[in-house]
Amino acid sequence: MPPFKQEIENIKTYEAGKPFELIARDYGVAEDEIVKLASNENPFGTSPKVKAKVAELASKMHRYPDDSYFALKLALAKKFDVKSENIIIGAGSDQIFEFISRALIERGDVILQNKIAFAMYAIYAAQVGGRIIRTDTLRHDLKAFEKLLANNPKVIYICTPSNPYGDALDRDETFEFLGKTDKRTLVVIDAAYMEYAAFKDERKLIEPKELIERFPNAIYAGTFSKAYGLGGMRVGYGIARGDIIEALHKLRPPFNITTLSLAAAIEALGDSAFVQRTIEHNFKEMTRYESFAREIGLTYEPSYANFIAFTFPKGKNASDTANALLKRGMIVRDLKSYDLNALRVTIGLSAENDRFFELFRERWR
Numbered sequence: 001m002p003p004f005k006q007e008i009e010n011i012k013t014y015e016a017g018k019p020f021e022l023i024a025r026d027y028g029v030a031e032d033e034i035v036k037l038a039s040n041e042n043p044f045g046t047s048p049k050v051k052a053k054v055a056e057l058a059s060k061m062h063r064y065p066d067d068s069y070f071a072l073k074l075a076l077a078k079k080f081d082v083k084s085e086n087i088i089i090g091a092g093s094d095q096i097f098e099f100i101s102r103a104l105i106e107r108g109d110v111i112l113q114n115k116i117a118f119a120m121y122a123i124y125a126a127q128v129g130g131r132i133i134r135t136d137t138l139r140h141d142l143k144a145f146e147k148l149l150a151n152n153p154k155v156i157y158i159c160t161p162s163n164p165y166g167d168a169l170d171r172d173e174t175f176e177f178l179g180k181t182d183k184r185t186l187v188v189i190d191a192a193y194m195e196y197a198a199f200k201d202e203r204k205l206i207e208p209k210e211l212i213e214r215f216p217n218a219i220y221a222g223t224f225s226k227a228y229g230l231g232g233m234r235v236g237y238g239i240a241r242g243d244i245i246e247a248l249h250k251l252r253p254p255f256n257i258t259t260l261s262l263a264a265a266i267e268a269l270g271d272s273a274f275v276q277r278t279i280e281h282n283f284k285e286m287t288r289y290e291s292f293a294r295e296i297g298l299t300y301e302p303s304y305a306n307f308i309a310f311t312f313p314k315g316k317n318a319s320d321t322a323n324a325l326l327k328r329g330m331i332v333r334d335l336k337s338y339d340l341n342a343l344r345v346t347i348g349l350s351a352e353n354d355r356f357f358e359l360f361r362e363r364w365r
């Protein structure tokens, strides 16, 4: 075997969820009976307008997309009241994090993040030899971040609402924190679930325009994978001052999203009613999960996103429950990899949520 770099040797491969086909085969559940509440996808799927557009454009898939992503950037610029020069498009916001790592982090540089956070921040950082420092708090606590600023982080990841816990920061406290950061530190606001938080409590809303006008060292990362229902299309974006965007663009491979993804994202931005319905449904169903948790004796963190994390009492094992549910065709996210005795459940359609309550109750007795 050729000698792979030490950085690569040290990385644990990201484990995505099991595919439906495998679960069906391994547990003898019919594929169409499987309920997946594990990846924070939109339970309504994708806007019908987007599906129609993609079908219409299927005959164009031999064409490369417009690599400048002109129309998508224009639509995003209009939505957020920023300029196209302030936007970079990624294959999911994941790819924006990858550009950030490769552009900024050298071996030994510090990346600061919450104790529990989206696993990819640390994986991209580790690929380039970064040193990850975590707070010791489960929820995002900016005082805990502040205490660690003395380590001179190159990059700080703030996820609000946060995954997998669902807590969200107030805009004002976030801006106050940003004011204390060094201008040489890039602060990433991972806003994958911002649409949900903004609906639940407007004090949580961080708008990219205000963020980048006030802070030259901040970048806002958004995605079409969650509220917009386009996880499988892989479209995300970064919004920052022009000089940051220009630097990140040097790392972007040409045609990093596809002809169909590009069209889907543009169309999705035009159907805000679909997103609105998605979010209203989400919080209506969320209250059912909260009542359920109280009834059964699980603790949960009030969530500003499209999922809810349940912490199990001592003596009850969340992984065992996740496995038992899996055997019945119900896929939820076990948070064992975060050292938590907890599960994260994506809010699904009403009937899917009913099924979750039913299977969970059976198991709990």
Ligand SMILES: *Cc1c(COP(=O)(O)O)cnc(C)c1O
Residues within 6 Å of the ligand: 040, 091, 092, 093, 094, 095, 118, 159, 162, 163, 190, 192, 222, 223, 224, 225, 226, 231, 234, 235, 236
């Ligand atoms: C889903 C998610 C993203 C975005 O994922 P992409 O599909 O790559 O856009 C980013 N951050 C968090 C915390 C997420 O949960």
